[in-house]
Amino acid sequence: MGGHFGDRLAAAVREKGVVCVGLDPRVALIPPVVVADRVEPSVDARVRSAIADFHRVVIDAVADLVPVVKLQLAFYEQYGVAGMEAFRDTVAAACDAGLLVIADGKRNDVPSTAEAYARAFLQPGAERGEELPAAFEVDALTVNPFLGRDSVEPFVEQAVGAGKGAFVLVKTSNPGSGDLQDLVLADGRPLYAAVAELTASLGAPFVGASGYAPVGAVVGCTHPEAAAEVRALLPHAMLLVVGYGAQAGDALGASRCFQPGMGGAIVNASRSVTYDAPRAGTLAELRASIRGNVERMAADLEAAAATSVS
Amino acid sequence: MGGHFGDRLAAAVREKGVVCVGLDPRVALIPPVVVADRVEPSVDARVRSAIADFHRVVIDAVADLVPVVKLQLAFYEQYGVAGMEAFRDTVAAACDAGLLVIADGKRNDVPSTAEAYARAFLQPGAERGEELPAAFEVDALTVNPFLGRDSVEPFVEQAVGAGKGAFVLVKTSNPGSGDLQDLVLADGRPLYAAVAELTASLGAPFVGASGYAPVGAVVGCTHPEAAAEVRALLPHAMLLVVGYGAQAGDALGASRCFQPGMGGAIVNASRSVTYDAPRAGTLAELRASIRGNVERMAADLEAAAATSVS
Secondary structure, three states: OOOOHHHHHHHHHHHHOOEEEEEOOOHHHOOHHHHOOOOOOOHHHHHHHHHHHHHHHHHHHHOOOOOEEEEEHHHHHOOHHHHHHHHHHHHHHHHHOOOEEEEEEEEOOOHHHHHHHHHHHHOOHHHHOOOOOOOOOOOEEEEOOOOOHHHHHHHHHHHHHHOOEEEEEEEOOOHHHHHHHOOEEOOOOEHHHHHHHHHHHHHHHHOOOOOOOOEEEEEEOOOHHHHHHHHHHOOOOOEEEEOEOOOOEOHHHHHOOOEOOOEOEEEEEOHHHHOOOOOOOOHHHHHHHHHHHHHHHHHHHHHHHHHHHO | OOOOHHHHHHHHHHHHOOEEEEEOOOHHHOOHHHHOOOOOOOHHHHHHHHHHHHHHHHHHHHOOOOOEEEEEHHHHHOOHHHHHHHHHHHHHHHHHOOOEEEEEEEEOOOHHHHHHHHHHHHOOHHHHOOOOOOOOOOOEEEEOOOOOHHHHHHHHHHHHHHOOEEEEEEEOOOHHHHHHHOOEEOOOOEHHHHHHHHHHHHHHHHOOOOOOOOEEEEEEOOOHHHHHHHHHHOOOOOEEEEOEOOOOEOHHHHHOOOEOOOEOEEEEEOHHHHOOOOOOOOHHHHHHHHHHHHHHHHHHHHHHHHHHHO
C-alpha cells in the first residue's frame, strides 16, 4: 500500500469516479447462483465461503468502475470468527483487484485502547513481525469521535505513519443522528460543527499534495443542508458520503458533498448496488446487474452534480 | 443465562461486591509462567492459547471475589482471528466460572447495522439456529451513543429480549473526554447530561424488581464531579465505572458513583489487577497476587464509600 492516503484516494477518484461499493454480508440475501452445489464441512466454512465468494463476484464486477470498497464490520462480526475470516478474504480480494479498502467499524476508545484498535486495522502486517498474528489490515477505518481528540489521535498517528486514513463521523445518515449531533451549543453551533472543526484540526498538519488530508469525514446525504455545511467546514477532507440508496439519500443530497469537478467525496451504496440483482440466473448476469447498478448510480450523481453547479 | 440483566447484575453485586476485573490481553505482558514450555504449531495458536490460558488463571483466581469481568474487544481484535478465538475461549471460561461477562466494544451504527452488532454480541446462540455460526455472545455490551436514540435502540431491544444488557457511554475516563462530552449546550447543560437523559429514557420501560434497568451507563471515576452528576441523573442505571488504577482514577472518585450501601455500580480495573504480579514464579503465586490486588481494591473502595457517606 504505502504513500499518502489522501493523495491515493484523490488519485483513485480522479481515475475511476466517486462511487464506493459497500460490502455488507447478509447471508440470506446472497444470490443462490453464488453458492450453488457447494458442499462444505461445517456451518463456519459454508458461511465464510459464501460471503467471500459473493464478494469476489462483486469485486470482479466493479473493480474497473470504482476506486474503493467499504466493508461494514458489524455484518462480518454477526457471523463470528467465520465472518471475520470472510472479512480478511474480502479485503485480500479487493486489494488484489487494485481497490482501496475502508473498514467501517466506527471504533473509538480511550487512548491506550484506541491504539489497539489502530493496530488491529491500520498497522501494516510487515511491521508486526513474526511474533504476532495478522490482524485486519485495511487502508482506512471509520472512527467515532465521542471520546474526544485524544481518542482519535492514535488512529491518525497510526494512519499517517503507514500511508493509511481515518474517516471521523461528523453527521451520520440515520433519522436519529440529530438527537446528539444537532444539539445546539452555547455558542450557537450544532455539535456536528464542533466535530467538523476537531476533524479539520486533526488532519491539518498532514494535508498532502492533492490538497486532502488522511483524515476524512463521514457525512450522511440524507441531511443535505448539514452536509453542505460540513463540506464548507472541511475543505481538505475527503468525505465518505453515506445513506445513499437503501437509506433514502439521493444524488442531489450527495451532490452537496462535492467540491467543484466532483472532487473531495466518495459516495457509498451497499444494498442498492450489491443485492439488487433480481433476475441473475448466472454469475455473468449477476455481475452485469451489479455493474448496471454502479453505472446508473454514477450517472445519477454526475447529473445531480451538473444540476447543482448550474 | 436468562432473566433480567439489571436484576442479575444487582444480585451478583450484592453477593460478591463491586469489583469488575478487566481482561485486556497484551501478549507481551503475560507472565512467563503461564506460557512456559508450551509448543504450538503456529503464531495464531500460540497467541490464542497464551491469552486464553492467562485469562483462565485470572478467572480461577477471582471467580469467588467478583461478580463480573469486562473484556476489552480492541485488545482481542489487535490479534486478528486468533484474538477473537481467544475472546470466545475467555467468555466460555468466565461463564463456566459463574461470572457475568461484559464486552467493552463501544459499538454503534445506524439502526440496521446496529442490529447486526446486537446479533453479534447479544443474541443467544440457541436463537440463531443451526444455519448460522456462533458469534460472540456475552451478557452485556458497551454502546457509544453518538448516533442517537435509534442507533442505541436495537441494542436495548435485543438485550431486553434476551435477558442481557447494554452500557451506554455517558462520561468517559480519558483526559480528552471533555472535548465533546463537556460542551455546554444552549440550555446550559453539558452534553453528557443530555446523554444521561437519553440513557435513562431508554432504560425506563424496563426497570426490574431490583430497581435497575438493563440499560446501564459508562462513567469515568477520573472526573468525580461529573460522575456524581451522572449518578444523580440515572437512579435506575447500573454504572460501569472505568478509569480506576492505571488511568489514575481512585476509590474516592469511584465512590461518587455508588448509591447508599455501595449499590448501583461496578468498578472496573484491568492492568492494575491482572498485570501487577511482579514476583509470580508459579501459577499459585500469580493467582495469589491477582487475588491480593482485587482484595486491596475492594477494601479501598469500601473505605472510600464509608468516608464519603460520613
